[in-house]
Amino acid sequence: MAAPAKTTVDDASSEGTADQRREFDRLIEADMRVEPRDWMPEAYRKTLIRQISQHAHSEIIGMQPEGNWITRAPSLKRKAILMAKVQDEAGHGLYLYSAAQTLGIDRETMFEQLITGAAKYSSIFNYTTPTWADMGSIGWLVDGAAICNQVPLCRASYGPYGRAMTRICKEESFHQRQGFEILLELMRGTDAQKAMAQESVNRWYAPALMMFGPPDEDSPNSQRSMAWKIKRFSNDDLRQRFVDMLVPQAEVLGITLPDPDLKWNEERGHYDFGPLNWDEFYEVLSGRGQANAVRVARRKQAHENGAWVREASRVYADREAAERETTQRMAS
Amino acid sequence: MNHSNHVVSTAITAESIADSSVVAPEAVAQYALGLGDDALVLAHRLGEWIANAPELEEDVALGNIGLDLLGHARSLLTYAGTAWGQSEDDLAYFRGEPEFRSRQLFEQPGGDFAATIARQLIASVYFAELYRALSLSTDPTLAAIAAKAVKEVDYHVDHSVQWLRRLGLGTDLSHERMQRGLDLMWPFVGELFQPDPFATDLDGIAVDPERLRLAFDSLVPRLIVDAGLTVPTMAAAQGGGRIGRHSEALGPMLAEMQVLARAHPGATW
Numbered sequence: 001m002a003a004p005a006k007t008t009v010d011d012a013s014s015e016g017t018a019d020q021r022r023e024f025d026r027l028i029e030a031d032m033r034v035e036p037r038d039w040m041p042e043a044y045r046k047t048l049i050r051q052i053s054q055h056a057h058s059e060i061i062g063m064q065p066e067g068n069w070i071t072r073a074p075s076l077k078r079k080a081i082l083m084a085k086v087q088d089e090a091g092h093g094l095y096l097y098s099a100a101q102t103l104g105i106d107r108e109t110m111f112e113q114l115i116t117g118a119a120k121y122s123s124i125f126n127y128t129t130p131t132w133a134d135m136g137s138i139g140w141l142v143d144g145a146a147i148c149n150q151v152p153l154c155r156a157s158y159g160p161y162g163r164a165m166t167r168i169c170k171e172e173s174f175h176q177r178q179g180f181e182i183l184l185e186l187m188r189g190t191d192a193q194k195a196m197a198q199e200s201v202n203r204w205y206a207p208a209l210m211m212f213g214p215p216d217e218d219s220p221n222s223q224r225s226m227a228w229k230i231k232r233f234s235n236d237d238l239r240q241r242f243v244d245m246l247v248p249q250a251e252v253l254g255i256t257l258p259d260p261d262l263k264w265n266e267e268r269g270h271y272d273f274g275p276l277n278w279d280e281f282y283e284v285l286s287g288r289g290q291a292n293a294v295r296v297a298r299r300k301q302a303h304e305n306g307a308w309v310r311e312a313s314r315v316y317a318d319r320e321a322a323e324r325e326t327t328q329r330m331a332s
Numbered sequence: 333m334n335h336s337n338h339v340v341s342t343a344i345t346a347e348s349i350a351d352s353s354v355v356a357p358e359a360v361a362q363y364a365l366g367l368g369d370d371a372l373v374l375a376h377r378l379g380e381w382i383a384n385a386p387e388l389e390e391d392v393a394l395g396n397i398g399l400d401l402l403g404h405a406r407s408l409l410t411y412a413g414t415a416w417g418q419s420e421d422d423l424a425y426f427r428g429e430p431e432f433r434s435r436q437l438f439e440q441p442g443g444d445f446a447a448t449i450a451r452q453l454i455a456s457v458y459f460a461e462l463y464r465a466l467s468l469s470t471d472p473t474l475a476a477i478a479a480k481a482v483k484e485v486d487y488h489v490d491h492s493v494q495w496l497r498r499l500g501l502g503t504d505l506s507h508e509r510m511q512r513g514l515d516l517m518w519p520f521v522g523e524l525f526q527p528d529p530f531a532t533d534l535d536g537i538a539v540d541p542e543r544l545r546l547a548f549d550s551l552v553p554r555l556i557v558d559a560g561l562t563v564p565t566m567a568a569a570q571g572g573g574r575i576g577r578h579s580e581a582l583g584p585m586l587a588e589m590q591v592l593a594r595a596h597p598g599a600t601w
């Protein structure tokens with residue numbers, strides 16, 4: 001696929017002409033959308049490719065920890081909801097790969113980057129799902145954090161990304177509600193079920209908070225993304241917003257959030273919360289999580305196992321197209 | 333028999349059946365149970381593909397088909413359960429292998445993608461004929477479930493036929509695997525059309541499976557030949573799924589499916 005950042009002027013450098021730069025700045029300034037046909041700085045394009053493809057990879061890898069329970073879901077209703085959810089995540093991956101493709105990278109290349117470990121995905125999915133309650137925690141906390149992160153992205157300056165996010169966010173809010181319902185049902189159930197729910201939330205709470213990324217002072221890239229209006233709120237702002245949203249929901253559930261420092265701060269109008277273990281975050285990020293190797297290996301295997309199917313599909317489609325063309329030529 | 337509360341056909345779901353006051357007559361419940369098991373077992377098998385499919389579009393497509401089948405299973409099992417005061421989950425999770433009545437095709441492991449397509453082609457054409465006939469049943473609930481299902485199953489047939497052609501006419505390798513998939517699944521075709529022991533005294537209510545054979549035979553072999561493949565000739569396996577006789581594949585599948593529910597008897601989820 002050709003790079004859509006077309007440079008029609010003599011100055012073909014990625015810096016663009018003064019006019020092009022001015023037009024780009026005007027679009028950003030006016031909160032308008034940058035579309036694939038528009039000129040954009042190379043660094044903007046690269047940042048978007050990295051962010052959108054990472055996001056797509058996260059959706060795809062995220063299918064695994066939940067896919068783990070489709071065959072063991074404890075009721076047919078939950079089985080149906082879980083199947084639909086994991087399938088939604090595949091759909092999210094598809095929308096996002098398509099959005100990234102408008103920036104001049106193809107799906108095969110992005111897949112390659114994922115399975116060779118060159119590209120990152122959200123490290124939350126390197127945690128494992130040993131219990132059914134983890135389906136509740138992932139929905140409530142992980143999809144919940146994803147929504148806080150992603151709702152502002154619906155207004156991202158790059159058009160195809162913003163539009164993909166609008167579709168995705170609608171479904172993510174269903175996911176969060178379904179996760180909440182799973183936990184609610186457990187908390188209304190037997191002692192064993194309650195214990196299962198609490199134990200699971202204990203494991204997922206802090207990793208979910210870390211999904212917003214490192215504290216602002218340690219996150220140099222996010223300043224530039226905010227200036228470009230790819231990102232609209234800082235990591236710490238989003239994290240605060242998430243905690244403020246969780247506390248009342250945890251009360252409804254009757255679940256304890258595992259943070260002794262969590263308390264309402266009248267002055268700030270927000271909940272205060274304790275420090276997070278960023279060493280663990282960087283451990284998982286650098287590949288020493290519970291399941292890093294397994295997740296990538298599993299994706300690689302599915303991709304390789306399917307190679308002969310995709311090849312057959314391609315050969316068949318090419319032949320059909322050639323035959324159609326011959327028929328048309330003979331008819332005309 | 334009380335059908336006064338039965339819901340309109342387009343909206344019928346397990347929930348709407350459970351919320352209504354409909355009670356299946358004993359013989360109808362026995363019949364619906366077998367149909368529900370067929371759909372449930374195949375839905376579970378398709379669920380195994382999610383996150384493992386050859387391309388993302390197929391994760392979505394196989395998931396869709398599985399979800400449709402799971403919907404049919406839930407409606408049929410819920411309806412059957414009304415006769416005995418049992419829920420869909422009582423029936424799905426707390427019956428053992430010999431009590432399952434699914435026909436053996438549905439429990440066959442998916443194997444490679446071609447084997448899954450072969451299984452799905454046979455199943456979808458069978459379901460399409462079955463539900464088309466069953467939508468005329470004089471039992472309004474069965475008719476409503478079938479009328480809803482038939483629209484969905486027609487799409488499943490399309491999906492399988494497209495893949496049959498792509499794999500049959502694609503590369504040498506895909507052709508070989510598609511043929512092997514058909515050969516693997518073909519012994520289980522015969523059983524689908526054997527008499528259903530629970531359908532015998534239900535004139536006008538149940539569908540006699542033998543009636544569906546002609547439509548299947550006039551369609552599927554032609555599709556196979558059109559895809560450049562050979563119609564398998566291997567003999568039919570003995571069958572017996574309806575009376576609880578299964579291949580070796582069902583036991584491990586149920587062990588996995590039921591493990592959590594059985595660890596917490598009486599719990600709701």
Ligand SMILES: [Fe+2]
Binds near residue numbers: 088092168
């Ligand atoms: Fe998603």
Ligand SMILES: [Fe+2]
Binds near residue numbers: 175
């Ligand atoms: Fe989600």
